[in-house]
Amino acid sequence: MFKHGVTVLGLFMVVALLAIVIFVRGRELAEKNKNYLAMEESLAEEYSKEEQRAKALEEKKVYVKTKEYIMEEAREIFGLQMPDEIIVRPKE
Secondary structure, three states, X not given: OHHHHHXXXXXXXXXXXXXXXXXHHHHHHHHHHHHHHHHHHHHHHHHHHHHHHHHHHHXXXXXXXXXXXXXXXXXXXXXOOOOOOOOOOOOO
């Protein structure tokens, strides 16, 4: 009778130990999952910003090829002007 009680107690201890290990490991995995979800959200925001930046760069790429851009740069860099244009500069 004593051996049977020890066996049952031993099995109970093993089951209890397994339950504790599973509980602790489950908590660790839940915490990792929480961190991964936060990281995923952060990366999604960063991806969205990069998509907007790529779109802006694509628009700038198209604009750079226009005549207006070339004229604007010629005015700013070289100080050039169109023949019928009058440039008024403020006094310093």
